[in-house]
Structures are given as C-alpha cells and as structure tokens.
Amino acid sequence: MAEQERRSFMIPFNFDYRRVHTIEEAVGLFRQFQLYSKKPLYFGGGTEIITLARLNQLYTEAVIDINGIPECNSFMIRDGKFYLGSCISLTQAVYQDSFLLLSQTANEIADHTARNKISLGGNICSNIRFKEAILPFLVTNSNVIIANEREIKQTSIKDAFDEEYQLPLGTLLVQLVVDEAYLHAPFYAKKIRTIGTVGYPVLTINAVKINGRLKIAVSGISLLPIQSEAIDDRLNNRQLSYTDRIKEVIEGWPKPIIDDIQGSADYKKFLLEKTLLEIFQKLEVD
Ligand SMILES: Cc1cc2nc3c(=O)[nH]c(=O)nc-3n(C[C@H](O)[C@H](O)[C@H](O)COP(=O)(O)OP(=O)(O)OC[C@H]3O[C@@H](n4cnc5c(N)ncnc54)[C@H](O)[C@@H]3O)c2cc1C
Known part of the structure; x- marks a missing residue:
C-alpha cells in the first residue's frame, strides 16, 4: 500500500477528547480550550470531523463530545411543541413518526450505516453545504435552543444562524423545537x-x-x-x-x-x- 494512501486512514495530529454531561460543562470547556488556542469543536456523530481530519482538511486540538448531555438526546412533545435533541441520529429522525416531513427528508441523506452515526445537529451545523436536515426546520419556522457561556435561550432558527447557516463560534445547538401545528400540516x-x-x-x-x-x-x-x-x-x-x-x-x-x-x-x-x-x-x- 502506498505510504500516502496508508496515511489517509489516520488522523495526522493529536487532540484532546472530552465527553461532557451538561450544557454548562460543554460551553465552559469550549471557552477554556479556546483560551488555550486549541481550536475546539463540538463532537456529535463525528463523521465529518473524522473524515475531514483524515484528509487534512480540518485541524483541532480538542473535541468536546456532547452525546452525554440529556437535553441533546431528548425527543418529546410538550405544550404543543416537538423537541428534538441535536444528538439524535438521522436514523432516529427517520423512525420517529411525529414529524413525517423530517422522517422522509432524513431518510434520503447518506446511507443507513452513515445515518446511524450522523447526528441531526451535526448535519445542520455541518461545513458541507447541503445541510439537508435543516430544510424541515426552515420550512416550518422552527425554533432552536442554543447555548453559549452567557445563556441558554430559545430563538428562531433564522436568527440563530448567520447567512451561511453557521452558529457563532462556541455556540452549542441543543434542541430543535417544532410547533405542533406544523406536524399535522400537508x-x-x-x-x-x-x-x-x-x-x-x-x-x-x-x-x-x-x-x-x-x-x-x-x-x-x-x-x-x-x-x-x-x-x-x-x-x-x-x-x-x-x-x-x-x-x-x-x-x-x-x-x-x-x-x-x-x-x-x-x-x-x-x-x-x-x-x-x-x-x-x-x-x-x-
Ligand atoms: C457517507 C456520508 C454521506 C453523506 N451524505 C449526505 C447527504 O446526502 N446530504 C447531506 O446533507 N449531508 C450528507 N453528509 C454530510 C453529513 O450529514 C455531515 O457531514 C454531518 O456533519 C455529519 O454529522 P455528524 O453528527 O457526524 O457531525 P460531526 O462530525 O460531529 O460535526 C460536524 C460539524 O458540526 C459541528 N457540530 C456538531 N454538532 C453540533 C452541535 N450540537 N452544536 C454545534 N455544532 C455542532 C461540529 O463541531 C463540526 O464542525 C454525508 C456524510 C457522510 C459521512
């Protein structure tokens, strides 16, 4: 096997890996890593981070695994709203039956094996331009719950993201919130x-x-x-x-x-x- 080909299987740099269990821990740690210029990244499914790092198209010295945060794994209807955690996998998004528009859209992203890993939040916060999983939330004027060092707040998806559909640096996407009226819309x-x-x-x-x-x-x-x-x-x-x-x-x-x-x-x-x-x-x- 050619040396270059062998190298592309490996991530060519070292980085810290930290798994967190609360929102506060995640955003606090992000800030701390930032202060040490470690270019931190939140880690959802990790498919994009790992793929781009192997190809030398992404560099980080610290990843913060957010899969242990309960709010990021939630799936519930409460007070007329459907809350979906950013860490649910696209497979979970396909098999839920409350928001069929999301189910059908997610079912067309990647293949079954990749969907088991790719997270809803990872697709939406991705650097890959298609971000197909954001469409059901844009078209239903959904809200997001986001967190940074100062606050955890609910805001409209359009206000949370900039023109390039990126969140401000260090902001964690916690949940997506869909109004129940849209769940029943044709x-x-x-x-x-x-x-x-x-x-x-x-x-x-x-x-x-x-x-x-x-x-x-x-x-x-x-x-x-x-x-x-x-x-x-x-x-x-x-x-x-x-x-x-x-x-x-x-x-x-x-x-x-x-x-x-x-x-x-x-x-x-x-x-x-x-x-x-x-x-x-x-x-x-x-
Ligand atoms: C085989 C394959 C096929 C694919 N096909 C498609 C396709 O058909 N259509 C399509 O749209 N995409 C497709 N993708 C792209 C994929 O959806 C994105 O790369 C997505 O980012 C991967 O999700 P992840 O959870 O693995 O992200 P990760 O690798 O964990 O993260 C990706 C980026 O999002 C950030 N991030 C993750 N979660 C959060 C969060 N909660 N808050 C803030 N930032 C966060 C990370 O820091 C990182 O910058 C495909 C990917 C693969 C591997």
Whole structure:
C-alpha cells in the first residue's frame, strides 16, 4: 500500500477528547480550550470531523463530545411543541413518526450505516453545504435552543444562524423545537440525484401548506439552503397561474443557481420548475 494512501486512514495530529454531561460543562470547556488556542469543536456523530481530519482538511486540538448531555438526546412533545435533541441520529429522525416531513427528508441523506452515526445537529451545523436536515426546520419556522457561556435561550432558527447557516463560534445547538401545528400540516418532500439512490442532491425540496399558505425550502441548487418569505409570497400569488408563479419564483431566486458536479444551472432550473408544479398539484389543487 502506498505510504500516502496508508496515511489517509489516520488522523495526522493529536487532540484532546472530552465527553461532557451538561450544557454548562460543554460551553465552559469550549471557552477554556479556546483560551488555550486549541481550536475546539463540538463532537456529535463525528463523521465529518473524522473524515475531514483524515484528509487534512480540518485541524483541532480538542473535541468536546456532547452525546452525554440529556437535553441533546431528548425527543418529546410538550405544550404543543416537538423537541428534538441535536444528538439524535438521522436514523432516529427517520423512525420517529411525529414529524413525517423530517422522517422522509432524513431518510434520503447518506446511507443507513452513515445515518446511524450522523447526528441531526451535526448535519445542520455541518461545513458541507447541503445541510439537508435543516430544510424541515426552515420550512416550518422552527425554533432552536442554543447555548453559549452567557445563556441558554430559545430563538428562531433564522436568527440563530448567520447567512451561511453557521452558529457563532462556541455556540452549542441543543434542541430543535417544532410547533405542533406544523406536524399535522400537508407536506411534500423530494430529493433528486444525478445517479443512484445514495449521494448528494441536485435538488432537495421541502414544502408545507399552513393556514392556506405554501412554504418551501430548497437545498442543492444554490450554494446553501434557501428559504425566503419573498419566494413564498410569489408562490402564493393566487392572481397568477401556476406557470406564472413558478416563473416569478425562479426569476426572483435570491441567490445564484449554480453549476456544479451535480448538474448545470439550467438543469437545476428545469428541475425546480418541474417540482414546483408537482407541489402545486399536490398541495394547491383541492
Ligand atoms: C457517507 C456520508 C454521506 C453523506 N451524505 C449526505 C447527504 O446526502 N446530504 C447531506 O446533507 N449531508 C450528507 N453528509 C454530510 C453529513 O450529514 C455531515 O457531514 C454531518 O456533519 C455529519 O454529522 P455528524 O453528527 O457526524 O457531525 P460531526 O462530525 O460531529 O460535526 C460536524 C460539524 O458540526 C459541528 N457540530 C456538531 N454538532 C453540533 C452541535 N450540537 N452544536 C454545534 N455544532 C455542532 C461540529 O463541531 C463540526 O464542525 C454525508 C456524510 C457522510 C459521512
């Protein structure tokens, strides 16, 4: 075996590994490691950290394993809200039957073996641009519970993350909180790949209809996931035909539709048109 190939199986640097059991311990330790310039990372499923570290595309001197924190493993409906801990695996997300939009979306991410490891929070906080598991939460205006050194707070998912869907450095994603009304709303979920049944999407789309309003969230066609009230307004302009609404949505798309290895921009526009029509047929036609 070539030396270089053998080396790619190993993480080429040493790092501290600490498993914590409370939120306070996690955020406190993060700060402490930061003070010592150890470039700490929270460790959920660890698949991305391990893969990128082996490839020398990620460097850290300390990981904080958050899987022992009870709040990060919760799964409960309370006072009309569904709480999902950030450490639940995508497999658990698939097999829960309260939030079927999440179940169907998670079922298309990676393969069964990888889903056993990948955490919901890890996918959402990932540096890999697709972040497909964020779509069901964006389209349902969900909240998140996040923690840092100063506070633990609940806020809307859009306010918690920056434009690139990253949390501020050191912030821990603890839980996702979905309003029960959305759990019963009619929905549509689809993932389209160039080839095969496993792999990154050309386009993944989630849609819901809530209080007569259609909402969509899309991954794959732009650099990062897209959910925008302006797009939803165009989608819901009932003075226009379905075809004209779709045209307006695509013309007003807030970020560039990109060419990449998954497909050309024109192909992605074509798929977006086609799936939006399917969404109208499924959720708008009475
Ligand atoms: C075989 C395979 C196939 C894949 N296919 C797809 C796919 O089809 N679609 C797709 O969208 N993705 C896909 N991915 C990407 C995968 O979903 C992400 O890499 C995800 O980050 C892995 O989750 P994890 O729990 O292992 O993350 P980790 O490796 O634990 O962490 C990833 C990043 O998130 C941070 N993080 C983790 N948890 C938290 C938290 N609670 N709070 C704050 N920060 C946190 C970590 O510090 C790190 O920066 C695939 C990955 C693999 C290995």
